Amino acid sequence: MADVSPGALAFIAGAAECGIDAVAGDDVVTLAVTPITGSHAGLPMQVGVALDELTGWPAVPPHWIHMPEDITFEHTNAQQSTVAGWKKHSRGTPGWGNAEHPAQAYLSHLRSVLGEAA
Amino acid sequence: MSRAPATVAIPRHVADVLERHLLRSDGQEDVCFATYRLSTGAERTTAIIDDVILPEPGERDVHGNASFTGAYVIRAAALAASRGAGLALTHSHPHGRGWQGLSRPDAEAERSYAFLVNEITGFELLGLTLAGANATWSARTWAGDGTLTWASSVRVAGDTLAVSFNDDLRPPSASTSTQIRTVSAWGEHLHRDISRLRVLIVGVGSVGLEVALRLAATGIAEIGLMDFDRVEALNLDRLVGATPIDAVLRRHKVPVAARLLRRSATAERFTVHEHIVSICEPDGLAIALDYDVIISCVDRPWPRGILNTIAYSDVIPIIDGGIHIDAFPDGGMRGAAWRAHVLRPGRPCLVCNGQLNPAMVPLDREGLLDDPTYIAQSGITARSRQNVAALSASVSSSILALFVSLVAGPGGLGEPGPLRYHLATHTLDVLDCTSGANCPFEAAVAVGDGRPVLTAKHPTAAAARAPYRLSVRLRVLAAASATVERAHRWLEAQARSGFGRDHRPGDVEVRTDPRGGGANDEHRTEK
Secondary structure, eight states: OOOOOHHHHHHHHHHHHTTOOOEEOSSEEEEEEOOSSSTTTTOOEEEEEEGGGSTTTTTSOOOEEEEETTOOOSSOOEEEOSSTTEEEEEOOOTTTTOOSSHHHHHHHHHHHHHTTOO | OOSOOSEEEEEHHHHHHHHHHHSOTTOOOOEEEEEEEEEEOSSOEEEEEEEEEOOOTTSEEEESEEEEOHHHHHHHHHHHHHTTOEEEEEEEETTOOSSOOOOHHHHHHHHHHHHHHHHHHSSOEEEEEEETTTTEEEEEEEOTTOOEEEOSEEEEESSSEEEEEOTTTSOOOOOOGGGHHHHHHHOHHHHHHHTTOEEEEEOOSHHHHHHHHHHHHHTOSEEEEEOOOBOOGGGTTTSBTBOHHHHHTTOBHHHHHHHHHHHHOOSSSOEEEEEOSOTTSHHHHHHHTTOSEEEEOOOSHHHHHHHHHHHHHSOOOEEEEEEEEEEOTTSSEEEEEEEEEEESTTSOOTTTTTSOOTTHHHHHHTTGGGOHHHHHHHOOOOOOOOOOHHHHHHHHHHHHHHHHHHHHOGGGOOOOSOEEEETTTTEEEEOOOOOOTTOHHHHTTTOGGGSOOOOOOOHHHHHHHSOOOOOHHHHHHHHHHHHHHHHHHHHHHHHHHTTTTSSOTTOEEEEOOTTOOOGGGOEEEEO
């Protein structure tokens, strides 16, 4: 496992406070998120956030969301992930900066994105 | 701890707590502990006071002087250790004025606890004295073996920036004959302190260069310039003073600006530090932490995100400004507005005042904001690049006015908060921006090296530092240009050495060109 920055540790701790077990891997923190809308509603789905995007957490939100290749979107801007068999999707989160609980806000963002998955 | 703190920083709200406790209405001395964090720069380390540990009943005794119990020391040191912080022992000299030395009893008291505090916290004991007559701080550190190291300055950052200097380590420059008008505006004492500030300009474009030139002319003795970019022909309509030779030789902006600053500077001993680096690189950030005030003249989200961080985490006031010009699609100007603001604890950060979208920071860091393919796919709007030299001066002017408010506090008033000037109507707004209740930037006040890490490798900056290959013709041009520049420097040095020697103060000499000519040809020399 790579060095985990204080920002990434804070992200993992924040997810834990929301009842979600986030795990730091070599390059990516992975966690299971359950969307509440869309075709995958109610199903836990694995997603990831790059460790080097979490160094500035919570001041600066991560941009890319890593997902298994079988999760697809009608419209997306995707690149190869560092995780084998995954892709990373460009999904910025607007209006960042005033959430009382940043991890909770980011998890809402992840659920929202997953709600759009085909 | 690898280095003793060379400077100390105190956010105004923390200084207020200390001053309320230490400056008693009965005029007696008092004492209390505080915690500090380290901010490690390239050359200096700063101790940032982040919290005050006031004595509980029975922990200290006031009897003209003040004494405290061992239990208070232990409690404060243990609290500091639990936070991973250092411990500061503060006391007051109610009638003192200016930087304070140490009496033998005060020195013995501090030295006697140095080892204990070092053992408990892992940090050197920081000693601070507050001189009550003019609320001036002085500071020193004590190593575990009792070695004393004096700090060079203490800055208190609020709506004004009050910096007290150790004259032995940061001696003031004598004001020069070229600064008579400036000194008469704010007085010798203030000028001595303002001219000692270390000021960094991040981004030496049209606004940054002009701000730097004005600060050098004002008498600031130590200015840093940070930019990795090179001069191009398209810069010449805004980079006033840069020449076609600079552009054709693709010189870095920093040495070009440094050349111009040396000509404008009025300080007796002027130093310009040239930093061809990005503040987004770890080395660039470390350099920035060596300065007392930073002027932000960059428009990209990544460097602005970093500056927005250290304004709070490292208690370095950042004066930021920018312009937006609104052009009609088919030509013509719809309007323009420029803004300027001071970022510091107690004022809204760039996110809260609407000048930074943090979601853009990671995109900029990855270079995606310069990737046309990504921009087209993502639907984001490419950066607006319109600029007009005539209006750049207005942004510079706003930034410089905020600088003066911050360091001189005219009329007892500090910087006023975020400003916006509308060109079309020529109106100035003092914006009622408020801080977000949970703003992560502003929540990280005085965390020092615990700041969020936004720096990374910067391939564009690295590429810009790579040597630029010149043709034989351009190499000849460069050599000739360097010779002319050396001659110019020599001539200017000769001229400067004549200040105050060839003319007496107060002399006004009016000469008429002997070849004839009208009144417009008169040379009027005022000293």
